[in-house]
Amino acid sequence: MKQYDHKKIEKKWQKFWEKEKLWQAKDKDKKPKFYGLIEFPYPSGEGLHVGHIRSNTAMDIICRKRWMEGFNVLYPIGWDAFGLPTENYAIKTGIHPIKVTKQNTDTFRRQLKELGFSFDWSREINTTDPKYYKWTQWIFLQLYKHGLAYKKKMPINWCPKDKIGLANEEVVDGCCERCGTPVEKREKEQWMLAITKYADRLDKDLDLVDFLEKIKIQQRNWIGKSEGAEIEFGIKNQESKIKVFTTRADTLFGATYLVLAPEHKLLMNNELGIRNYGEVKKYIETAQNKTEIERTAEGKEKTGVKLDGVTAINPANNEEIPIFVADYVLPDYGTGAIMAVPAHDERDFAFAKKYNLLIKEVITGGNVSETAYIGEGKLLNSGKFDGMESKEAAKAITEFVGGKITTKFKLRDWIFSRQHYWGEPIPVVFCEKCGVVTVPEKDLPVKLPMVEKYQPTDTGESPLAAITKWVNVKCPKCGGPAKRETDTMPNWAGSSWYYLRYIDPKNSKEFADRKKLDYWTPVDWYNGGMEHTTLHLLYSRFWHKFLFDLGLVPTSEPYKKRTSHGLILAEGGVKMSKSKGNVINPDDLVKRFGADALRIYEMFMGPFDQAIAWNTDGLVGTRRFLEKVWRIGQKPTTENRQLITLLHQTIKKVTEDIETMRFNTAISALMILTNEMDKLEKVAKEDFEILLRLLAPFAPHITEELWHELGHRDSIHLAIWPKHDVDKIQASSVKIVIQVNGKTRGTLEIGRNLTQTEIEKQAADLPEIAKWLVGKSVKKIIFVPTRLLNFVVA
């Protein structure tokens, strides 16, 4: 008997598929299109992670099924290769990031090919390729031209030990991700992208797409839309006013003081004539010098300083109220100032208690002498609004004081500058005469200069700043002396539009041809990690909407459907990491068990969307399963089809489970069918072929081999996906559960068409049932056809 030699078989068919160009998508086709996408990997030095395999296999199964269902499928792959680890490695070793990236992508490519994914390799892209980032820079220029990219002085995260500016995502718990030193704040000019201009649409348009509900919720929370009112408070004997934002205008009569954020512009030059300005100024300085940790470490203990000699007027009742500066008010949310309603807000309550401020109840329902009541209710102490309900009162009071209904968002503009070498140069120059001048589109890409050293400078500037030859240029406008922007883009730039480049990866005139975009967009199904929900996924939706507004892409949303996989953890449920030495190397597993067994294990190990711990022992089981399939393939065949019912049940189950990503139960169903076939002496060829076709997306190599052994000359992956027959799913006889008082006491195998009375009689005659009925009177009989019969006795 022939052995299942996975090494030979897998290599053989991988070559075959490549030669036949089986997975090349056609840009024009009569077939319906399907665009399946996985997040393109960052080619790290560690090589492919088993987590990549989980996500890639899932989408591979879906795409292979689509091919078999007659779709023209696009399942592309590429490299998101800009990033810190590569740069750090280059700093350490002196090897140029281009070289490192080449090595790493070569490894990744080899590993992915060995797993037999149906990627269209002819469309491979790399974000660090100047031909690619030319278009990343081009999109940036469009953003700039439309006022969505701007420069602003911003406090950045500064690591005093590494002497480097850090991106927000490189700061973990207020410390430098690399060395653990607490991060400080430094003022620096930064490029920003005005994602907030799209906040409302990014929120609203979630209604248009088929994303997992938890993804939508997380994005909505991140965008943080909240509806409220802006209300102006006058200042006694002064012209200026203080504008506050509130979602609870109904509590305006309970506003007993105002609070300004330390950064509030009215505090800058003491234009209000604050008597204790020295003290206030000192408070502002301390607040601004606090690090992230200091702010959070202080927790809920609130501090603040009262502005002496200045009072505000509550527009609802014209009462004079004090004004404070306190850092519990955030400068960049709302108006940077709040009306404090201690009776009905926990933070204001805590502050009022500490500084002995008036707590005035204006909403019924709580006990405000003890704690703030934040719920809604009827108004009191609110003049003519007394007795009104919160919702209604909020509107009425806003109108009464001339306030404005507005919407605010938590979302902030996107800090787009990085002071690193290994990123896309921002295509802008600074001219002494003309100021900011964009690099003309014909001069793109602005290539990264080849350098020897990638170390960041002491000043927190990008390493590019030290390369004077590259920095000093002629102004494209006036020809005078100018300097290049030395900041680079964050690694989220290249990934914000890569799915568009796959559609036309070699186009040198446009980022992609419009006709091809019309055909392929949107992405039909995008699977990726939850960790990208509020970064990559949101950023790319933003860029796409911008391109849509320019008329450059045909759809307002890039992704029709988004799902996500659970993380794979190391044995014991901890994170896999190089430092813990618990990383699983897929190469060893492919060698030992084969790519097919590994793919199936990763799909079978647990529910796809949940985190799960790795267990190499589990691979033994999936390998045995494939051995069993192999054995059936070596059996003699017969015309006698004995497994019709189970077969059709399996077709239905597998077909449906793939669509809902319940791969674990799909495989379980395939195992059950396989076990039954294994028990038979001879298996009908037709039945076995159905098993092979159902299994093909999961285990593409072994099924291809067995398919060809059966005499087929074309690939199994282009065979037609089986369809179940509804009539054949129902078995002729059925097992019914017999219960007495809800407890199962026996079962009865009966024909489908037996009436209830007949079943009742047969059931009551069963000895194991009869003994429970002796001496009892049957009060009621519950009958569920084809399922159960329950005698209720007393």
Next chain:
RNA sequence: GCCGUGGUGGCGGAAUUGGUAUACGCGCUGCGUUCAGGACGCAGUUCCAGCAAUGGAUUGAGAGUUCAAAUCUCUCCCACGGCACCA
């Protein structure tokens, strides 16, 4: 604190219009094959009592609805992920 996800055998998990809880797989036990080994085959395997037939218990805890609850309702506990003074 808020939002989300989850809690079922020794382990990963299955079962949700309420209807045989523990499918499938791992592990374990026994037997077989083999010089031997197991990444081999077959059988058994939720727990407790019993030689067995059988009986009882059981889905994080507690209560409720129902002929019937892992599934529905209420109260609570725990784990994981995200956000976090957002007015």
